[in-house]
Amino acid sequence: MERPELPAAVASIGRREAYLWVAICLLANQAVQLIDTGSLQAFAASLAAQNYIYWLACYVVVYRLNVSDKAARATRLDVCLVLAICVLVFFLSFLPYRFGTGLLATVTAFYFLTAGGGDRNLKAAGGVLLALSTQLVWGPIVFQLFTPELLRADAALVGEVLASLRPDISWQGASFLAPGGHAIALIGGCSSFNNVSTAVLACVAVAMLIRTEWVGRDFATLLIACTVMILVNTLRLCLLAWSGPSHDYWHDGDGAQILGIAQSMAVLLIAWWGAAPWRRAA
Amino acid sequence: MNKAVIRSLCLLALIASIAVRVQASRTREAMMTDFDVGAAVADVIRQHGYALRENPVKPPKVLSVVVYFQRPECEQVSLVLPYFINAETLPLLARVTRPDFERHFFYMDGAWDEQSRVSMFFEWAKYAVLDIFGASRYVPVKKALVLAEAPDCHPAATIDWRPVWEKYRYRNASNGAAGPAGT
Numbered sequence: 001m002e003r004p005e006l007p008a009a010v011a012s013i014g015r016r017e018a019y020l021w022v023a024i025c026l027l028a029n030q031a032v033q034l035i036d037t038g039s040l041q042a043f044a045a046s047l048a049a050q051n052y053i054y055w056l057a058c059y060v061v062v063y064r065l066n067v068s069d070k071a072a073r074a075t076r077l078d079v080c081l082v083l084a085i086c087v088l089v090f091f092l093s094f095l096p097y098r099f100g101t102g103l104l105a106t107v108t109a110f111y112f113l114t115a116g117g118g119d120r121n122l123k124a125a126g127g128v129l130l131a132l133s134t135q136l137v138w139g140p141i142v143f144q145l146f147t148p149e150l151l152r153a154d155a156a157l158v159g160e161v162l163a164s165l166r167p168d169i170s171w172q173g174a175s176f177l178a179p180g181g182h183a184i185a186l187i188g189g190c191s192s193f194n195n196v197s198t199a200v201l202a203c204v205a206v207a208m209l210i211r212t213e214w215v216g217r218d219f220a221t222l223l224i225a226c227t228v229m230i231l232v233n234t235l236r237l238c239l240l241a242w243s244g245p246s247h248d249y250w251h252d253g254d255g256a257q258i259l260g261i262a263q264s265m266a267v268l269l270i271a272w273w274g275a276a277p278w279r280r281a282a
Numbered sequence: 283m284n285k286a287v288i289r290s291l292c293l294l295a296l297i298a299s300i301a302v303r304v305q306a307s308r309t310r311e312a313m314m315t316d317f318d319v320g321a322a323v324a325d326v327i328r329q330h331g332y333a334l335r336e337n338p339v340k341p342p343k344v345l346s347v348v349v350y351f352q353r354p355e356c357e358q359v360s361l362v363l364p365y366f367i368n369a370e371t372l373p374l375l376a377r378v379t380r381p382d383f384e385r386h387f388f389y390m391d392g393a394w395d396e397q398s399r400v401s402m403f404f405e406w407a408k409y410a411v412l413d414i415f416g417a418s419r420y421v422p423v424k425k426a427l428v429l430a431e432a433p434d435c436h437p438a439a440t441i442d443w444r445p446v447w448e449k450y451r452y453r454n455a456s457n458g459a460a461g462p463a464g465t
Contacts, residue, residue: 012285021292028296032303038311079288086295093299095414096310144403148370173373185344185374188366 018074018082019122020065022108023129025089027058029101030136053198053264057132057205064125064208065112072119081111102137105129120212127214131204139197143188148174150193151186157230158186158237169241176241184241195229199267206271221274225267232263319364319425320347322446327351327362330441335359348378356435367402367424379430388443389426402426420447 034054036046074082085104092100109130116122143150151174159171170177174186203222207214236259239250249255324334327349335350349362361378365371367389375385387394389402390409412418427443445451 013288018288021289021296025292025296025299029299029303032300033307037304038308083288083291086292086299090295090299090302093303094306096303096306097410144368145400147368148399151370174370175373175377187344187369 013074013079014070015072015074015078016065016068016070018078019068019112019125020062022082022085023061023065023125025086026101026105026108026129027061029089029093030098030105030132031058033096033098033101051198053202053205053267054132054135056209057128057135057201060128060205060209061125061132064121064128064212068116068121068125069119078115098136098140102133105133106137109133124208124212128205128208131201135197135201139193143191143193147188147191150191151188154190154192154233154237155186157234158241161234161238162241165238166242178241178243180243182241182244182247184237184247186237190233190237190240192230192233195233195263195267196226199225199229199270202267203271203274206268207275210272210275210277218274221270224274225270228266228270229263232259232266313421314423317421317423317425319423319427319446320349322451323349323362323364323427323443325451326441326443326445329445330439344374345378353431353435353437355438356432358432358435360429360431360435363428363430364425365428367406367426368399371397371428375428375430380432382433383430384433384435386429387426388429388446390420390444390447397428419449420444421449423447 034046034050036042085108088104089101092104109126112122112126112129114126116126155171155174155176158176162169162171162176166178168179175183176185177183200222203218203225207218207221236250239255240247250259327334332351332353335352337346337348337350339345339348347364349364350359351361352359363371363375363378365374379385385395387397387402390405392398392401392405394401406422406424409418409420410422413422427446429441429443431437
């Protein structure tokens with residue numbers, strides 16, 4: 001059988017494969033920065049401490065690219081961009097910060113969103129990649145610039161709850177002092193901003209795993225997930241401020257794992273509930 | 283372009299970037315591990331001839347990182363609190379100082395009378411970029427210092443805090459640690 005002549009503007013590689021190469025280069029480079037390869041023990045510990053919602057989002061990007069139009073060929077522009085991004089990924093690997101890869105992931109996400117034409121799978125992959133780069137790069141930058149303001153907002157919520165439940169706990173700024181001398185000061189890791197960021201990523205990833213288009217209800221789901229995350233974090237901070245033993249249990253003991261698992265499960269359930277096909281039919 | 287060439291280039295970029303990134307991350311991690319801001323602050327204070335005072339607060343309390351020292355010309359002790367540049371340090375500082383204490387913030391080349399998070403962030407970004415090319419004299423860590431002193435304390439000499447972040451300190455420390463094996 002005679003092979004048809006390819007037009008000049010079309011490369012020999014498929015568009016799906018070209019985009020998969022870019023996504024894998026970006027995600028693999030991001031993954032290296034999240035995993036400690038110093039020793040086997042450190043590697044295992046870093047695996048255990050992973051944010052599995054992040055990995056779910058990575059899977060969704062690859063999955064959506066993989067089921068995108070198999071017949072579409074990459075244009076020369078596609079190939080040039082793919083190679084340029086791969087070369088930039090290499091040069092940015094000398095930079096031991098997430099920013100470089102995150103910036104490239106954002107650019108790639110916009111390319112997927114705009115260059116896909118009518119391919120909704122590519123748009124879905126672009127949306128999730130954008131959420132991933134926001135969670136890894138842009139969110140932390142915003143957080144660094146506004147940490148005290150965000151912590152004050154969290155402290156205000158905790159202070160209001162404690163004022164009704166434990167009026168004997170005094171609250172000043174982002175610090176709480178219990179009568180027995182037990183005191184806590186909120187720091188960056190205590191902020192619900194991190195939980196909200198994860199909630200957004202979970203809602204985007206689960207929605208785009210189940211389907212390829214946004215519906216109005218997704219924003220309500222997002223709002224509910226973020227609210228639940230803020231409330232759970234407020235509850236956690238109240239427990240930490242409650243007393244010394246309570247702090248030890250919920251911060252360093254089994255309680256920390258229980259809360260971590262509960263938060264992940266809650267956000268995934270909300271995201272799935274919001275994105276489930278039966279809800280759309282209803 | 284040939285399919286095999288495109289695949290080879292992408293694969294090469296993938297493998298090379300991961301190899302370089304693993305190495306870059308390890309180097310950075312080693313640098314961060316070596317960076318002990320408390321010890322660096324204590325060294326700088328000693329180099330200026332001031333006596334260190336013991337901190338009554340012990341780890342893991344947050345305030346255990348405060349470094350106290352005595353200037354001979356001042357009645358009360360002065361203190362240095364290392365903190366992350368994006369953290370709000372004033373509430374913490376208020377727990378170890380009186381409200382009338384004078385505060386000065388230091389981070390690499392910069393010095394401020396008020397906590398200036400954005401300026402410090404750009405200072406960090408500048409040296410983080412320079413560090414990629416090996417041109418940064420400082421370790422690009424996000425730890426700044428706040429110096430608190432009594433209002434009646436008028437020191438004769440100002441302390442240059444920049445050596446706290448200078449790279450040569452850590453290179454010398456590493457060489458020193460490896461030194462005995464060669465003698």
